[in-house]
Amino acid sequence: MSTLVRLLRLSRPRFWLYLAGPVLVGLSFGADALTDLVAPLSLALVAYFLLPANVFLYGVNDVFDADVDRANPKKDEKEVRYRGDVWTLVAVVASLALGVALVAWAPAAARPWLVGFFVLGAAYSAPPLRLKTRPPLDSLSNGLYILPGAAAYAALTGTAPPLAALAGGWLWTMAMHTYSAVPDVEPDRRAGIETLATVLGRDRALAYCAACWLLSAAAFALLDPRAGLLLLVYPALVAVVELRDVDVDRAYWWYPGVNAVVGAVFTVAGLWGVVGA
Template sequence: MWNELKYIFKLSRPRFWLYLAGPALLGMIFGVTETSNFLTLHNLAVGLYFLIPANIMLYGINDYFDRDIDEENPKKDEKEESYRSSKIVDSVIGLSALAAIPVALSLPQRVYPLMLVFLGLSYQYSAPPLRFKTKKYLDSISNGLYAFPFFITYTWLSGSLPPASVMAGAWLWTMSMHTFSAIPDIKPDREAGIQTTATYLGRTGAYGYVTAVWILSAAAMTLHSIYLGTIFLIYPVLTTLVFYLDIDDSRAYWWFPYINVFTGMVISISGLWVLVHG
């Protein structure tokens, strides 16, 4: 049992936990107007859902439906593992998916459509019949699921959707991040007959797409805040450097969790400063 629990921990991609939990935290920070509304047990419970169960659900579904092709995936080494089915593993993934129900029921009805889209994209990104991850451009677009924890918590606490420019900027950011993450997989995905945005465009085209979409993301954020737009401009600059300095794609891929945590921390601290000091 201990080995299975360790496997589930690794399956959940702890390096990437903040890709869901981070946006949820940002939605809370920018969605509340008073610190007393931020530091609550309810907020903590919702945040913990997006930190652990949501990640187990998302990556468990992904690895289950990718189990046949992951044997050729170079990422499935010491950092990630291929799917290993067992009663405990399957049960934990199932319970993690069901955890969305009490979380959703604890929130106001206005967030239900957002929660449904998040869960739908989380499943159909990897699972048939749609399996967005195997369809060029749709794989990128559907990765907007990572922005939904922000949309959900912001809408819950503020009473309205985030500004349209912020929603667009966040969705565009996730689209680009997905395609950048898929560049190291171009060879194994092509060998497995999977068409993604990255395999369709090729390495050079994918870098061009990633850079262009991240520029659009920064532009959308600038419409709301020049400060935010400036932070988001870091990403197209970095991908340009990675490409022209011919840095190994897999090496650069593992830098970005740290870069994303850093930029998220800067935005979070800024939001908390405004929340506390006005």
């Protein structure tokens, strides 16, 4: 049981919706009828990106960050450290195998997005690229989080999502990634690891996040002004953190809840279109 608990904690349950959420949004906007949402492939996409994909993504990260994580206090409370246990490796390989099966099952229009997720997910943490240590590629590569949503949309429609949605989503992930790296600035600097956050420093990193989130809101506003207005909550939160002098380490843990609410609004908006149709 302790092994199962460790694997679940490794998968970052607080962040499960960071991958499954985009799938739900993609399905809700790609569906023509409610039956599309409960089709076997749709359910498989949700199930895979809810848990196995997180085991793969964060497992690869923890395996190749083992040395760095020794000095990261976040691993003492919110997460777990990889200590060389074989079950973590087994779980990561099994999750990847399930992902390969999902790629084979998915229609051709969805496969490039799924393959992109696995390639970027591995390249982010694993050598030789290890994009997480190559700013600004560490930020840019985090567009991998929207690729499951693009795959879900393409699986139902046979076409790519609108360019504005892809651009807005990619910018959103770039900001979210750098924001999440701000609490790790000091541990990363002590370990000699460069990220965009360590290069910019706290204040300029937060300004970068606010700028990316503003551009994301502008991109989504091209699709629907209401979507753009909704996404303004993110730069507004950055302003609140600065003006109220809130510790970023504390504010960072607000975002799973904020993201879940924003994602739910997007999903309901998509479903409303399906029901109305």
